[in-house]
Amino acid sequence: MEDILRPIYQERASQANTIGVLMIEKKKKKFPTTDTFDFILLIIIKSGEQPVFVKHYTFNDKKAAMHIVTQAQLNEWMLLGNNRKIFDWLYEGKVLFDRNEYIANLKRELMEFPFYGRKMKMGIEFARLIRRYTDGKAFFDEYHYLDAYNYVVQSLHHLARLAVIENGFHPEVTVWHQVKNIDPEIYKLYQELVCSEETLEKRLELLFLASEFLIHSRTQIGSSHILSVLEEKASWSFNEMLNHPELKAYSVDLGILLEYLIDKNLIKIVREDTKGQAIFHRYYQVAEKLF
Known part of the structure; x- marks a missing residue:
């Protein structure tokens, strides 16, 4: 099959902008890693007009997809974890072209998973966890149990991913397979939520109690990551945080995380006068004693 696909990837590999080409083959009929395609050609480029360009091919009774991805987009996926398949592609893909050992170095970095990269990813997952848990608890308190259930499942996924990252691994598509060995307590919680014969209300009630402890x-x-960034200066406006290069990744979950950390006395509010009476600017700073 590689011979059939060679003209496609060789044309791209000959371009100076291309820094790596991998081929990923579908291993199981119904496994989602390749989106049902028999082959994926992942072509990594330095830069491009589009961060992602996808083209589909068919030959004999097979189908293939070519994904041309900029280096910046790849880095974003790896940081935010919003394209979990990319890790499988990088781990399992056959290297067809590697300019200046870019892919070899990338794989080495994935295996070593530098601590600072983990620290930032854990912060992002923790923010997502707080968002889903808070929303789920609000729905539960209003007796919207099915909506609460949906958010609790999502919060457990973020808790699971956080545990995986904490242990030095990248969360994969089969994250629950990873968590079963890494953190059986979280795995057991998930099983109790989806398999218990208790009423939905009772299951949710127990899960919120257990989750609160695990989150704490x-x-x-x-x-750790957000607090280390905020220690860079005395106080911050929310807009300054929102536009900080490292905090941008927290996106819409930054506000809810901030309020959680205020509630836990890890961040304190600083008030500054405005031109109006009895209304103040709200700034934030790291508390003197973090933990």
């Missing part, structure tokens, strides 16, 4: 136990490691 991970507050230190989950907030």
Whole structure:
């Protein structure tokens, strides 16, 4: 099959902008890693007009997809974890072209998973966890149990991913397979939520209690990144945080994370006068004693 696809990737590999080409072959009929395609050609380029360009091909009774991805987009996926398949592609893909050992170095970095990269990813997952848990609890308190269930499942996924990252691994598509060995307690919680014969209300009630403890136990490691950034200066406006290069990745979850850390006395509010009476600017600073 590689011979059939060779003219496609060789044309791209000959271009100076291309820094790596991998081929990923579907291994199981119904496994989602390749989106049902028999082959994926992942072509990584330095830069491009589009961050992602996809083209589909068919030959004999097979189908293939070519994904041309900029280096910046690849880095974003790896940081935010919003394209989990990319890790499988990088781990399992056959290297067809590698300019200046870019892919070899990338794989080495994935395996070593530098601590600072983990710290930032844990912060992002922790923020997502707080958002889903808070929304789920609000729905539960209003007796919207099905909506609460949906958010609790999502919060457990973020808790699971956080545990995986904490242990030095990248979360994969089969994250629950990873968590079963890494953190059986979280795996057991998930099983109790989806398999228990208790009423939905009772399951949710128990899950919120257990989740609250697990979230609290991970507050230190989950907030370590944002607090280290905020220590760069005395106080911050929310807009300054929102536009900081490292905090942009927290996106819409930054506000809810900030309020959580205020509630936990890890961040304190600083008031400054405005031109109006009895209304103040709200700024934020890291509390003197973090933990």
